[in-house]
Amino acid sequence: MVESLEARGFGVGMPGYDREKWGFDLDGENKAKGLILWKLQSPHVRAFHLSWTSFFTSFVAAFAVAALLPVVRQNLDLTASDIGASGIANVVGAIGARVIIGAICDTVGPRYGVAGVLLLIAPSVFCASLIVDRGGIIAVRFFMGIGICIFVCNQFWSGTMFSPNCVGTVNATCGGWGNLGGGVTQLIMPLIYSGIKQSGRPGFTAWRWSFMVPGAMFLLLAMMTLLFAQDTPNGSYRDLRKTRAAQVDGKKTLLAAVRNYRTWVLTLNYGYCFGVELTINSIIVSYFFDQFGLTLEIAGIVGAVFGLMNLFCRSAGGLASDLGGKYFGMRGRLWAYFILQLCAGALSIVLGNVDDTLGGTIAVMIVFSAFVQSAEGACYGVVPFVSRRSYGVVAGMVGAGGNTGSAVTQALFFADNEGLKMSTQDGLVWMGVMIMAVTCTLCTLHWPAWGGMLSMADPNATEEDYYLSDWEPEEVAANLHIPSLRFAMESKSMRGKANYAKLMAGNAVKEGSEDSDGVPVKDVKTDSQ
Template sequence: MSNNNVSQSTFKLFSFSGKMKMMHLSWMAFFITFMVWFNAAPLLGVIAESIGLTTSQIKTLLILNVALTIPARVLIGMVTDKYGPRLVYSLLLGFCSIPCFMFALGTTFEQLALARFLLGFVGAGFVVGIRMVSEWFPAKELGTAEGIYGGWGNFGSAAAAFTLPTIALAFGGPDGWRYAIGLTGLMSLGFAFIYYFNVTDTPKGSTYFKPKKAGALEVTSKGDFVLLLIMKVPMYATLALLAWKLSPTGVVMFSQQVTNGIYALLIAIFIIDVYQTYQVNKQVFTGTIPEFERYEFKQVAVLNVLYFSTFGSELAVVSMLPLFFAETFELGFAQAGMVASSYAFMNLMSRPGGGWLSDRFGRKSTLLILTAGLAIGYLGVAQIDGSWALPLAILMVMACSFFVQAGEGAVFAAVPLIKRRLTGQIAGMTGAYGNVGAVFFLTAYSMVSTQTFFYIIAASALFGFFTLFLMTEPKGHIAEVNEKGEVTLISVN
C-alpha cells in the first residue's frame, strides 16, 4: 500500500510551468469552449433580423444550445477516465469547430437549429479539465485550482458577450455576425493542436487510475445502485421535454410522428442504459466489493442537485440576459451584451473564491452558505424592472452571480474527492445536471414571465439547500487499485 502524491509546491498563480502550466492551458481550453458555446447569445437580435427568426424560434435556439450537453458530459466523462484528458480535450476542440462554422454559414432556422444542437457537445469540455486538474493538484489546493479552472474558463461566455457584438459591427453589414462566430471556430481548431502538444495527463511518475469497467458509473452498494438509476431519470426526462418543446405543441420543428419516435428512442436507450449499469455493477448484489473501495453515491446525488441550481441557472441566465437588458432598459444589442456580461464577469473571482473557501472552511459548510445566498440573490433579481436605475440593476445581478458561481466552485471542490478513478464520470454526471437545469429553466422562461422565471430558480436553490444536510464532509483517504493490483491511498484533506 502506497501514497500517491502530486506536486506539493507552492501555489504560484502566475507561473507557467509544472502543474500551473497544466491548469492555465486547461482553463484556456475551457474558455474557448465557452466562447464557442455562447457565441450566439449576444448576437441573437441581429441574427434574428438577418435570418427572419420569430421570438419562439430564438428561444428554441437557446434551448437547443444546451440540450446535447446532457448526454455529452456523461459520455465525455467516461471517455476521459479511459483515454485521458489530453487526447479527449484536443479532439473535442477540433470537432466542435465544425458545427461552429455550420452556424456561421446557416441561412435558415433549420440549419441554425441543427448547428446549435451539435454545438451543445462543446459544453462537455468542462468535464475534461476537471479530471486534468485533479491529477496535478493536491487535495489542499484542489478547490482553489478547480475554481480558477472553472471560473476563468466560464469567463468565455462574458468575453463572447463583450467582444463579439463589437467584432460583428466592425465587419459591418447584416452578415457581420457570421464573421464573429466563425472567428471563435478558428480559435477552437487552433487551440486543439496547442493543447495536445503541451500537456500530459499526470505529473511524471504518477499513476493515471482508470475505471475497472467501462459503460456506466460504478457504485458500491445496492442502495446506491437504485439511487443511480433514479438520478438518471431527470436527464432522459429533460431530453423528452426538449422533444415536446419542438413538437407541434411548441414551435412545430418536428411532426408529432417524429416526436413520438424520439420518445420511443429515449425509452429504448434508457432501458439499455439500465442494463449496462447493471452489468457494470452486478457485483454489488454479490457483496464482493472490499470495504476500502466503497464510496457513498449520495454524495454525487447532492452535488448533482446543487449544480442543477447553480450552473443550470447560470447557463439559462447567460442565454437570456442580453435580451432581458435590451427589452427592460431599451438598449442596443451591443450595449445589452456588454451590460449582461457583468453576470458572467464575476466568474473570474467568484468561482475561485468558492473553491478557496471550501479548501479553508470545509465543503459542506461553504455550500450551505452559498446556496442560501443564491436563493436570496435570485429573489432580488426578480424585482428588477424598467423603474430601476441601470447601475443598480447591474449591481444586483453581479451580487446574485457571486453566489451562483462561488457555489459552482464549491461543488467542484468536492467532486474530485469522492473517487479518483471515477472523477471524469462523476464530473460528467454532475455537469450534465447543470444542463438539465438549464433546459428546465429555459423551458420555464419560454412559458412564464421573467419574474416568475427567477422565482423558479430561487425555489430550486432552496431545495438544494435542504439536500445538503444529507452530504458528508470528505475526510481521510481515497483508496485506488492500479492495473497491477497495488493499493494507493490518496488524501482528501
C-alpha cells in the same frame, strides 16, 4: 508487518522535479501542493492553463449566438418560441456528452479529451455562418453547446494535477476562468460584428463572419493541447496504460459513480448554480435590450458583467471551500456550499423584482452573479472527494447536472411555453425558489469518517474503508487500488483541523513502535481517533 508507505510508492520523486525552479512541493501522488501561474516548465501549470483556456473558448462559442441574438433573430425572422427552443438546445447537447467525456478522461486521459472535443466541435462553429432558418440555428446551437463538456476535462485535469489541500481553489479558478468566456463572448461578439460591419459588410453577413473567430480559437487550442500537455504528473495515459494504473475495468468505474448517492445529490445541486449561469447567459442580453431599450453593443457590455464575475468569484467559492475544509473538514466544505447557493436563490428572487430601474437591476445582477459562481466553485471543492476511482465519471455526471438544470429551467420559466407562459421577471423569481429548495438536499450528504452538515462522523470509520469500497477484492490483489489508497492518505485532513492533529499525533506514536521482529512500523491504514 504492514508495508511502509515508501515501500508502496508513496512520495516517490517525480522525474525532472526541481523545487527551486517550480516553486511548490509535491504530495505522495506527485500532485502540486500549490499553484504558481507563471511556472510553465511544470506540467501541472501547463495543464492548468491549457484546460481553462480550452474551456473558455468553448464557452465563447457556445454563447456567441446569444450575444448576437437581437441581430440574428431579425435577419432570420425568428419568433420567441424559436429562440427559446434554440436556447434549450444549446445546453441539452452537453448533458450526455459530459457523462461520456468523464468516462473518456478515466480511460484515455483529459489531454485527448480536450483536443478531441475541440476538433470535433470546430466545424459546427464555422457552420454557424451558414444558418438560414429555425432548424439551422437549433442544430448549430445544439452542437456548439456540446463543446461545454470540456468543463469535465477541465475539472478532472486540475484534480489530477493538484493536491487535496488546494484542489478546491485550483478547480474553482480553472473552471471560473473558463466560465469567463460566457461573459467575454457577450462583450466581444457584438464588437467583432460592429467592426466587420463598419468595414463595409452588410449587417446580415457581418454576424456570419463573426463566427470565424471562435472557430479559429478551437483549432489553435486543440493543437497546443496535443503538443504541450500531458495527462498526469507522471506522464501520459498511453504510457501509464502499460502499468497497473491503467488496467482498470471501465464498467466497474462507471457503476462505482452511479451507485454513490452523493454523485446524484451534487448533480442535482449543480443544476441550480452552474445551470443558473447557463440560463442567464442565454437570456441576459435580450433582457436588457428589450426591457431597457439598450443598443446591442451596450446590452452586450452590461450582460457581460454577469459572466465576467467568474474572474474571481468562482475562485472565491473554491477558496471558501478549502478554508472550510482546513478548519472544519468536509462539514466545513458542505456548509460553505450551502450558504453560498442559498444566498444565490434569494438574490434571484430580488433580481426579478427590481425591473423598474436599470441601475438597480445591474447592481443586483452583479451580487447575484457573485454568489452563483462562488457556489459553483464550492460545489467542485466537494466533488473530488466523492470517489477517487470514478473521479472522471463523477465530475462528468455533476457537470451534466448543470446543463440539465439549465434546460429544465429555461423550458419551465423562459421558453414562452403556452402552458407556463410568464415574463422574464417572474421566471427569475421562480428560478430563485427552485434554487433554494434544491439546496436543502445538501443536508443529506454524509461521509462515514467525516460526517455531514447535520451528522457526526463514525469514530470507527476510516478514509481507506470508504475509498477502497469501490474496488473488488481481485482488483485490490492486483494493486489496482493504490491510487485510491494514496488519495485516502492525503484526504485525512477532511476530518477537520483538530481531529486531523489528533490523528497525526497518534500516527507519530505508532511510527515509533516496533513489530515483533524489532522493525519500525508505519501503518497504511489507521483508525479514527
